[in-house]
Amino acid sequence: MDGVGMDGADGxxxxxxxxxxxxxxxxxxxxxxxxxxxxxxxxxxxxxxxxMLGVMLDAAQxxxxxxxxxxxxxxxxxxxxxxxxxxxxxSARARSVGELLRLVTLLGLLLQVATFAQGLAIGVSDATLDxxxxxxxxxxxxxxxxxxVCEILCPILALAALLHGRHRLxxxxxxxxxxxxxxxxxxxxxDSWTSAWSGNVxxxxxxxxxxxxxxxxxFRRDAPQVARPRLWVVAMIVLGVVFLxxxxxNDRPIGSIWAMSSNVFALGCACLAVGxxxxxxxxxxxxxxxxxxxxxxxxxMLPITMTVLSYSxxxxxxSMLTTPGSMYLFVGLxxxxxxxxxxxxxxxxxxxxxxxxxxxxxxxxxxxxx
Amino acid sequence: MNSSTRTEQVFLILTALADRPRHGYGIVQEVEQLxxxxxxxxxxxxYGALDRLTGEGLLEPDHDEVESGRLRRYYRLTERxxxxxxxxxxxxxxNARAATQRxxxxxxxxxxxxxxxxxxA
Numbered sequence: 192m193d194g195v196g197m198d199g200a201d202g203x204x205x206x207x208x209x210x211x212x213x214x215x216x217x218x219x220x221x222x223x224x225x226x227x228x229x230x231x232x233x234x235x236x237x238x239x240x241x242x243m244l245g246v247m248l249d250a251a252q253x254x255x256x257x258x259x260x261x262x263x264x265x266x267x268x269x270x271x272x273x274x275x276x277x278x279x280x281x282s283a284r285a286r287s288v289g290e291l292l293r294l295v296t297l298l299g300l301l302l303q304v305a306t307f308a309q310g311l312a313i314g315v316s317d318a319t320l321d322x323x324x325x326x327x328x329x330x331x332x333x334x335x336x337x338x339x340v341c342e343i344l345c346p347i348l349a350l351a352a353l354l355h356g357r358h359r360l361x362x363x364x365x366x367x368x369x370x371x372x373x374x375x376x377x378x379x380x381x382d383s384w385t386s387a388w389s390g391n392v393x394x395x396x397x398x399x400x401x402x403x404x405x406x407x408x409x410f411r412r413d414a415p416q417v418a419r420p421r422l423w424v425v426a427m428i429v430l431g432v433v434f435l436x437x438x439x440x441n442d443r444p445i446g447s448i449w450a451m452s453s454n455v456f457a458l459g460c461a462c463l464a465v466g467x468x469x470x471x472x473x474x475x476x477x478x479x480x481x482x483x484x485x486x487x488x489x490x491x492m493l494p495i496t497m498t499v500l501s502y503s504x505x506x507x508x509x510s511m512l513t514t515p516g517s518m519y520l521f522v523g524l525x526x527x528x529x530x531x532x533x534x535x536x537x538x539x540x541x542x543x544x545x546x547x548x549x550x551x552x553x554x555x556x557x558x559x560x561x
Numbered sequence: 562m563n564s565s566t567r568t569e570q571v572f573l574i575l576t577a578l579a580d581r582p583r584h585g586y587g588i589v590q591e592v593e594q595l596x597x598x599x600x601x602x603x604x605x606x607x608y609g610a611l612d613r614l615t616g617e618g619l620l621e622p623d624h625d626e627v628e629s630g631r632l633r634r635y636y637r638l639t640e641r642x643x644x645x646x647x648x649x650x651x652x653x654x655x656n657a658r659a660a661t662q663r664x665x666x667x668x669x670x671x672x673x674x675x676x677x678x679x680x681x682a
Contacts, residue, residue, distance in 0.1 A: 250586060263605075270609050279613045279615075
């Protein structure tokens with residue numbers, strides 16, 4: 192294939208003077224279309240910018256236009272987003288970004304199942320406060336259970352869809368669980384002690400949003416198949432069953448810290464996440480970053496729960512850990528601790544990568560000794 | 562991407578390249594003509610498809626030319642691309658034949674059947 196010399200910046204030849212005549216006019220059009228192409232990654236622009244500019248200018252000339260249309264702008268923006276998340280033609284770094292987004296989506300689905308399993312267990316276990324039924328909860332249990340079942344089905348079906356290549360359906364379901372959260376939270380709104388639930392609501396809504404956005408950009412139509420799908424299925428089943436069983440079987444006087452054995456599993460999950468991040472960090476920063484990003488929504492739980500308990504329920508700080516709603520404080524604390532450790536792991540992994548890449552560059556500069 | 566997941570846009574791009582190599586804007590014009598104006602490819606969509614099809618080995622760059630100061634890169638179908646287009650064309654033709662036969666039988670059935678409501682008493 193014959194190459195053509197690229198004289199201009201970013202591989203785009205500035206000398207698009209056409210056949211003469213109206214040179215200034217065409218130069219203006221070239222500049223406007225050139226600006227549109229700056230949306231694309233630099234490497235792709237250097238490789239394809241010249242021919243893409245030619246296509247746009249040809250189309251504009253035939254249509255009698257001298258500036259890009261909104262549709263053209265959106266199409267280039269769409270291509271840019273796909274290239275930056277690992278579409279065919281993307282750089283290795285962009286492919287890593289795509290892998291990261293897919294991991295964040297899948298991890299978000301696991302977190303959703305764990306969270307919703309707890310909610311379902313609350314609905315079916317007739318939770319008590321010091322042995323007495325919670326006010327108003329008994330009458331609404333059946334409706335709450337129905338909503339909780341619909342809620343937990345969303346991430347389960349989302350994972351199934353993503354693993355079977357039904358990416359659009361999977362992303363829709365991944366975000367859709369957030370619809371049920373406000374409905375379920377309305378059940379608890381009347382009781383002041385359950386205002387600590389608001390931390391959980393905000394956290395879960397943020398989780399559904401993060402999962403949906405990550406899935407939207409990570410699971411494009413041409414995204415690669417998920418590696419080791421059975422592992423994700425097993426992880427989801429284990430998380431769902433464990434949290435559901437523990438919360439259901441637990442005869443909970445909710446005021447007791449030690450009755451919250453699901454907290455133990457939440458702590459175990461946080462430790463497992465950090466362990467996976469540390470073990471994977473030696474090869475790549477993708478897993479540590481994905482775990483860190485997926486866990487960020489859980490950080491909302493701690494400050495909101497503390498604020499609500501302090502200002503709405505008037506609970507002193509030192510008494511918060513033994514009050515109804517303390518479960519969310521514990522989860523928030525675990526999430527905070529895990530995020531701190533994950534952040535340190537990510538920084539260490541990135542530092543290691545920077546050192547190895549700079550060492551590699553130095554090795555290339557040194558002359559070979561004979 | 563297998564035949565069942567190739568979109569109409571991709572099918573039209575492959576068809577546009579069936580007879581001879583074309584450059585990007587030539588593909589856009591040919592696709593619009595083939596679809597009788599229904600499909601107008603935008604540059605982002607076109608190059609996303611070209612990248613995907615090149616990655617799958619169905620297309621490859623042919624040669625470059627400079628016309629009126631504009632670079633034009635020509636693309637051509639590979640042998641795999643020809644095979645894929647043939648498979649798609651046969652599948653769509655079979656579907657179209659089945660639909661045409663069913664519609665023909667439906668039309669015959671109405672002509673031979675009893676008078677429906679609204680007929681003359």
